[in-house]
Amino acid sequence: MACRKIREPVVAKFGRQCQQLTEEMACSSCHPLMGTWQIRNVCPRLCDDWYAACKDEYYSYGGAGTLAPCYGNALVCSPLSSIADSGADFCTHMGFHVGSDADVEGTECFDGSVPEQLGETEPVEPWEEVLKRLFDEQVENPSGVFIAAIFGSVAALFMGYRFVRQLGDPFGADQLSLEEVRRLQQQRYERGEHVFDDETDSSSDDGGDDFPPQSPVGETNVDSESSTQATS
Structure with a gap:
Protein backbone atom coordinates (compact mmCIF):
# COMPACT_ATOMS: atom_id res chain seq x y z
CA MET A 1 0.00 0.00 0.00
CA ALA A 2 2.79 2.44 0.89
CA CYS A 3 4.57 1.67 -2.38
CA ARG A 4 1.38 2.46 -4.30
CA LYS A 5 0.97 5.78 -2.50
CA ILE A 6 4.55 6.64 -3.41
CA ARG A 7 4.11 5.78 -7.09
CA GLU A 8 0.75 7.51 -7.60
CA PRO A 9 2.10 11.12 -7.56
CA VAL A 10 4.83 10.05 -9.99
CA VAL A 11 2.31 8.53 -12.41
CA ALA A 12 0.08 11.60 -12.03
CA LYS A 13 3.13 13.78 -12.84
CA PHE A 14 2.89 15.89 -9.71
CA GLY A 15 5.57 18.43 -8.84
CA ARG A 16 8.85 17.22 -7.43
CA GLN A 17 8.32 18.75 -3.99
CA CYS A 18 4.83 17.26 -3.77
CA GLN A 19 6.21 13.83 -4.69
CA GLN A 20 8.92 14.00 -2.02
CA LEU A 21 6.56 15.04 0.78
CA THR A 22 3.98 12.45 -0.28
CA GLU A 23 6.67 9.77 -0.13
CA GLU A 24 7.74 11.02 3.30
CA MET A 25 4.20 10.83 4.63
CA ALA A 26 3.58 7.41 3.07
CA CYS A 27 6.71 6.08 4.81
CA SER A 28 5.83 7.59 8.20
CA SER A 29 4.78 4.15 9.46
CA CYS A 30 8.44 3.08 9.15
CA HIS A 31 9.39 5.66 11.80
CA PRO A 32 10.22 3.73 15.01
CA LEU A 33 7.94 5.94 17.11
CA MET A 34 5.11 6.27 14.58
CA GLY A 35 5.21 2.57 13.72
CA LYS A 55 -2.43 22.44 -3.48
CA ASP A 56 -2.42 22.93 -7.27
CA GLU A 57 -2.44 19.20 -8.05
CA TYR A 58 -5.62 17.29 -8.86
CA TYR A 59 -7.09 14.77 -6.45
CA SER A 60 -10.18 12.59 -6.21
CA TYR A 61 -11.79 10.61 -3.43
CA GLY A 62 -10.66 7.03 -3.13
CA GLY A 63 -12.58 3.98 -1.99
CA ALA A 64 -11.65 4.44 1.69
CA GLY A 65 -12.86 8.04 1.75
CA THR A 66 -9.34 9.46 1.54
CA LEU A 67 -7.88 11.55 -1.26
CA ALA A 68 -5.84 10.00 -4.06
CA PRO A 69 -3.95 11.60 -6.97
CA CYS A 70 -5.88 11.78 -10.24
CA SER A 86 -5.47 24.10 5.07
CA GLY A 87 -2.65 21.74 5.82
CA ALA A 88 -4.47 20.25 8.79
CA ASP A 89 -7.54 19.65 6.64
CA PHE A 90 -5.38 18.02 3.95
CA CYS A 91 -3.70 15.64 6.46
CA THR A 92 -7.12 14.71 7.83
CA HIS A 93 -8.38 13.93 4.31
CA MET A 94 -5.30 11.73 3.81
CA GLY A 95 -6.06 9.70 6.97
CA PHE A 96 -3.59 11.26 9.44
CA HIS A 97 -4.17 12.64 12.93
CA VAL A 98 -2.96 16.22 13.30
CA GLY A 99 -1.31 17.36 16.51
CA SER A 100 -1.34 20.78 18.11
CA ASP A 101 1.11 23.63 17.85
CA ALA A 102 2.17 22.93 21.44
CA ASP A 103 3.47 19.45 20.58
CA VAL A 104 7.23 19.03 20.57
CA GLU A 105 8.25 18.17 17.03
CA GLY A 106 9.97 14.83 16.67
CA THR A 107 8.93 13.75 20.17
CA GLU A 108 5.21 14.34 20.49
CA CYS A 109 4.37 14.64 16.80
CA PHE A 110 5.88 13.38 13.56
CA ASP A 111 7.83 16.09 11.76
CA GLY A 112 9.44 13.95 9.05
CA SER A 113 12.90 13.98 10.62
CA VAL A 114 15.03 10.94 11.35
CA PRO A 115 14.97 10.12 15.09
CA GLU A 116 18.16 10.37 17.08
CA GLN A 117 17.67 6.85 18.37
CA LEU A 118 17.07 4.53 15.45
CA GLY A 119 15.95 1.70 17.67
CA GLU A 120 17.55 -1.42 19.04
CA THR A 121 18.95 -4.21 16.95
CA GLU A 122 16.55 -7.08 16.65
CA PRO A 123 17.88 -10.02 18.66
CA VAL A 124 19.08 -12.98 16.67
CA GLU A 125 17.09 -16.11 17.37
CA PRO A 126 19.33 -19.08 18.25
CA TRP A 127 19.32 -21.81 15.64
CA GLU A 128 18.08 -24.36 18.19
CA GLU A 129 14.97 -22.27 18.81
CA VAL A 130 14.51 -21.73 15.08
CA LEU A 131 14.56 -25.48 14.45
CA LYS A 132 12.21 -26.12 17.37
CA ARG A 133 9.80 -23.45 16.18
CA LEU A 134 9.82 -24.78 12.62
CA PHE A 135 9.33 -28.34 13.87
CA ASP A 136 6.39 -27.32 16.08
CA GLU A 137 4.80 -25.49 13.16
CA GLN A 138 5.20 -28.51 10.90
CA VAL A 139 3.81 -30.86 13.54
CA GLU A 140 0.67 -28.76 13.84
CA ASN A 141 0.28 -28.31 10.09
CA PRO A 142 2.65 -30.67 8.23
CA SER A 143 3.50 -29.86 4.64
CA GLY A 144 4.40 -32.23 1.83
CA VAL A 145 8.06 -31.27 2.04
CA PHE A 146 8.14 -32.05 5.76
CA ILE A 147 6.54 -35.48 5.26
CA ALA A 148 8.95 -36.29 2.42
CA ALA A 149 11.88 -35.22 4.60
CA ILE A 150 10.73 -37.54 7.41
CA PHE A 151 10.43 -40.54 5.08
CA GLY A 152 13.75 -39.70 3.46
CA SER A 153 15.48 -39.52 6.84
CA VAL A 154 14.07 -42.88 7.93
CA ALA A 155 15.11 -44.50 4.65
CA ALA A 156 18.60 -43.00 4.91
CA LEU A 157 19.02 -44.31 8.46
CA PHE A 158 17.88 -47.79 7.43
CA MET A 159 20.20 -47.93 4.42
CA GLY A 160 23.07 -46.58 6.50
CA TYR A 161 22.51 -49.29 9.09
CA ARG A 162 22.52 -51.99 6.40
CA PHE A 163 25.67 -50.56 4.86
CA VAL A 164 27.49 -50.49 8.20
CA ARG A 165 26.46 -54.09 8.91
CA GLN A 166 27.74 -55.26 5.53
CA LEU A 167 30.91 -53.24 5.90
CA GLY A 168 31.64 -54.88 9.24
CA ASP A 169 30.63 -58.35 7.96
CA PRO A 170 31.28 -58.67 4.18
CA PHE A 171 29.67 -62.13 4.00
CA GLY A 172 26.46 -60.99 5.61
CA ALA A 173 26.81 -63.32 8.61
CA ASP A 174 27.98 -62.98 12.15
CA GLN A 175 31.70 -63.40 12.72
CA LEU A 176 32.74 -66.64 14.48
CA SER A 177 34.78 -66.50 17.62
CA LEU A 178 38.19 -68.15 17.86
CA GLU A 179 36.83 -70.96 20.03
CA GLU A 180 34.08 -71.76 17.53
CA VAL A 181 36.58 -71.84 14.67
CA ARG A 182 38.78 -74.29 16.56
CA ARG A 183 35.78 -76.45 17.43
CA LEU A 184 34.70 -76.62 13.78
CA GLN A 185 38.23 -77.48 12.69
CA GLN A 186 38.35 -80.29 15.26
CA GLN A 187 35.01 -81.65 14.07
CA ARG A 188 36.16 -81.62 10.45
CA TYR A 189 39.40 -83.33 11.40
CA GLU A 190 37.55 -86.08 13.25
CA ARG A 191 35.16 -86.59 10.35
CA GLY A 192 38.15 -86.84 8.03
CA GLU A 193 39.68 -89.69 10.13
CA HIS A 194 36.42 -91.63 10.13
CA VAL A 195 36.15 -91.36 6.39
CA PHE A 196 39.72 -92.58 5.96
CA ASP A 197 39.02 -95.65 8.15
CA ASP A 198 35.85 -96.48 6.23
CA GLU A 199 37.66 -96.26 2.91
CA THR A 200 40.41 -98.60 4.21
CA ASP A 201 37.89 -101.22 5.36
CA SER A 202 35.96 -101.14 2.12
CA SER A 203 39.11 -101.52 0.03
CA SER A 204 40.12 -104.57 2.09
CA ASP A 205 36.75 -106.22 1.55
CA ASP A 206 36.88 -105.61 -2.19
CA GLY A 207 40.40 -107.13 -2.50
CA GLY A 208 39.26 -110.43 -0.90
CA ASP A 209 36.71 -110.96 -3.65
CA ASP A 210 39.24 -110.54 -6.49
CA PHE A 211 41.81 -113.11 -5.29
CA PRO A 212 40.85 -116.71 -4.26
CA PRO A 213 42.06 -118.08 -0.95
CA GLN A 214 45.47 -119.72 -1.08
CA SER A 215 46.30 -123.00 0.55
CA PRO A 216 49.11 -123.40 3.01
CA VAL A 217 52.60 -123.83 1.65
CA GLY A 218 53.00 -127.45 2.87
CA GLU A 219 49.86 -128.69 1.15
CA THR A 220 50.90 -127.18 -2.13
CA ASN A 221 54.23 -129.02 -2.11
CA VAL A 222 52.62 -132.43 -1.35
CA ASP A 223 50.18 -132.10 -4.23
CA SER A 224 52.99 -131.17 -6.57
CA GLU A 225 55.10 -134.21 -5.62
CA SER A 226 52.14 -136.62 -6.03
CA SER A 227 51.41 -135.35 -9.49
CA THR A 228 55.08 -135.71 -10.48
CA GLN A 229 55.32 -139.36 -9.35
CA ALA A 230 52.15 -140.32 -11.18
CA THR A 231 53.49 -138.92 -14.38
CA SER A 232 56.75 -140.77 -14.19
Missing part, protein backbone atom coordinates in the same frame (compact mmCIF):
# COMPACT_ATOMS: atom_id res chain seq x y z
CA THR A 36 4.86 1.58 17.38
CA TRP A 37 2.18 4.22 18.08
CA GLN A 38 4.38 6.07 20.56
CA ILE A 39 3.71 9.07 18.32
CA ARG A 40 0.21 9.21 16.86
CA ASN A 41 0.00 12.71 15.43
CA VAL A 42 1.58 14.62 12.57
CA CYS A 43 3.02 18.04 13.33
CA PRO A 44 0.88 20.91 11.90
CA ARG A 45 3.92 22.50 10.23
CA LEU A 46 4.59 19.35 8.19
CA CYS A 47 0.95 19.28 7.07
CA ASP A 48 1.21 22.93 5.98
CA ASP A 49 4.36 22.22 3.94
CA TRP A 50 2.71 19.23 2.29
CA TYR A 51 -0.40 21.23 1.44
CA ALA A 52 1.61 24.11 0.00
CA ALA A 53 3.52 21.74 -2.30
CA CYS A 54 0.43 19.90 -3.58
CA TYR A 71 -4.44 9.76 -13.10
CA GLY A 72 -5.58 7.26 -15.67
CA ASN A 73 -9.36 6.88 -15.99
CA ALA A 74 -10.41 8.98 -12.98
CA LEU A 75 -13.81 10.57 -13.67
CA VAL A 76 -14.08 13.39 -11.12
CA CYS A 77 -10.89 15.29 -10.27
CA SER A 78 -10.49 18.60 -8.48
CA PRO A 79 -7.57 20.79 -7.42
CA LEU A 80 -6.51 20.15 -3.86
CA SER A 81 -7.14 23.80 -3.00
CA SER A 82 -10.84 23.33 -3.79
CA ILE A 83 -11.09 20.23 -1.58
CA ALA A 84 -9.01 21.22 1.48
CA ASP A 85 -8.45 24.73 2.77
